[in-house]
Amino acid sequence: MSNASEIAEFVGLWDSVQSVVFTEETDQITWKWTPNGQYTSKSAYDIQFAGSFCTFDSSAIWQAKAEGKHRFFCLVVGPRKNTNSRQSTR
Secondary structure: OOOHHHHHHHHHHHHHHHOOOOOOOOOOOOOOOOOOOOOOHHHHHHHHOOOOOOOOOOHHHHOOOOOHHHOHHHHHHOOOOOOOOOOOOO
8 A cells, every 4th residue: 555545445344344244144146137036047038038029919909990902011010800790891
């Protein structure tokens, strides 16, 4: 330690270390991405892609009111799911 800033840093570190309390308990490692804290490769894979893509519900398009020429988009997106009791006549 050659200057005052190094001495001050050492004293700050010494104060921090003095407040550490050791116990006889064994350390435990837990995985925060599963409810039970156990690591699984599936949970790692799931969390890797969490939020990176969204699911698209194509059935919502069939409920939209649109002119006939715009319904082509619905045919491209996905199959129609019957959302109500009446059948389309177009």
